[in-house]
Amino acid sequence: MGRELALITTIFKKDLVSEFRAKESVVTMVTFSVLILVLFSMAFEPSRRTVEEILPGLIWMSLIFSGILGLNRTYARERFNDCLIGILSTPIAPYQIYLGKAASNLVQLLFVEIITFPLYFIFYDLNLKGSLGILIIIMLIGSVGFILVGTFLAALTSNLRANEALLPVILFPLLMPVLLAAIEATSAVFTGLSLDQYLPWIKLILVYDLIFLVMPLLLFDYLMEVD
Amino acid sequence: MIEGINISKTYGSKNVLRDISVRIPMGEFVAVLGPNGAGKSTLLKILALISKPDSGQVIIGDQSLINTPGELKRKIGIISHSSFLYPELTAYENLQFFGRLYGMDNLEAQIIAVIKKVGLLLALNEQVYTFSRGMLQRLSIARALIHNPEVILLDEPFTGLDQHGISLLQGVLRDLKSNHKTILMVTHSFEDGMNDVDRILILNKGQIAADFPTENLLSEDLKRIYHEKVAC
Ligand SMILES: Nc1ncnc2c1ncn2[C@@H]1O[C@H](COP(=O)(O)OP(=O)(O)O)[C@@H](O)[C@H]1O
Ligand SMILES: [Mg+2]
DSSP states (O other): OHHHHHHHHHHHHHHHHHHHHHOHHHHHHHHHHHHHHHHHHHHSOOOHHHHHHHHHHHHHHHHHHHHHHHHHHHHHHHHGGGHHHHHHTSSOOHHHHHHHHHHHHHHHHHHHHHHHHHHHHHHTTOOOOSOHHHHHHHHHHHHHHHHHHHHHHHHHHTTSTTHHHHHHHHHHHHHHHHHHHHHHHHHHHHHTOOHHHHHHHHHHHHHHHHHHHHHHHHHHHHHTOOO | OEEEEEEEEEETTEEEEEEEEEEEOTTOEEEEEOOTTSSHHHHHHHHTTSSOOSEEEEEESSOTTTSOHHHHHTTEEEEESSOOOOTTSBHHHHHHHHHHHTTOSSHHHHHHHHHHHTTOGGGTTSBGGGOOHHHHHHHHHHHHHTTOOSEEEEESTTTTOOHHHHHHHHHHHHHHHHTTOEEEEEOSOSSTTOTTOOEEEEEETTEEEEEEEOTTOOHHHHHHHHHHHHHO
């Protein structure tokens, strides 16, 4: 168990260090998210009512689009210099590669969220009626679900030609449940509904997280097989 | 010792390897020659346990049935014309990364030892994207040997090297051989690295077309045999 965790951490650290040094995706992701939120705030002068209605969707959509930019990079980096073959020639198991990469992608996404989230409050003059703590939990578990599926599918598409364009196309249908649940739950916190009114959405997100934690563990060996 | 028994592999409808068996006893250095598309790299990846054959078996060391694939991979080091290195990481970090994947203890001392051996101590903390082709090659050799493997598999390691790089790699191969390592090298050159080779296999269309020792073999003989076997 300790050994396995050490292998996962090794991949996680390597990915984070090379990402934050190259700054390729993180900078693009942050720029993209900030651009979206600024553009939207200028495009239609939102009244308080419409803000509460559209903002949750806007937040999640911009997160997912900027997240995809990062996901497309994770395996591209391994293809460069054939590093993936180097990794697969060592004793690490493919699911450990997956978990390490998912963790690194999650940290990058959370980094983007921490930078952009306060900006939503500033640009949209938002005052939160529900609990900030619950909002953070929703952002966190929703991001986990997105990253787990995304890291899995990015491995699949990275083998294919035109993979950058393909990832969003196959990712979105699979993301529907977690995306809708996250938007509903976020919106409920914004408008200050009581927890039991949106608890089912939170449960749905958690179930989704669990499924996509376990499923790739079973399938990832096949995905990572080098032909 | 590394052995492949009755290895077959198809891609789609294409038979890339057809029932191939090779055995390289401990300490032997075997070169695999063959035209492009003969299946050399495929065979190497299967022997390295990176890719699975459709049928057949790979045995490494003595007790292959007891060991897990993970344990067996510890006995193998691969060198290719790709470096398998991460440009944003330093030389040290690259070796540390792979050393950790091998679950090595006492890693720091090993890294220093192997980096000295390839003469890169001064560049230890520099990011790999700043490296010249020659430095990259040395580091990729260090990477392949960090865990002191018994078996070294090489896939066209001389591709793209200048004269200096060629002699460096030849020195490394000689060194490995004198340490009784088992070596299998895929190549398409009749000269580079051939000095220390014990045995040559010619692979053509997924089959072993010839298998002969290099003792008393003249370079002209080798070329003649090769063209005989591959022409058909
Ligand atoms: N991943 C793959 N998918 C489909 N065909 C492949 C794949 N890898 C290799 N091949 C085919 O298998 C044959 C042998 O390839 P390879 O082992 O790389 O040959 P060599 O290294 O001898 O040049 C080639 O015809 C190649 O096109
Ligand atoms: Mg090849």
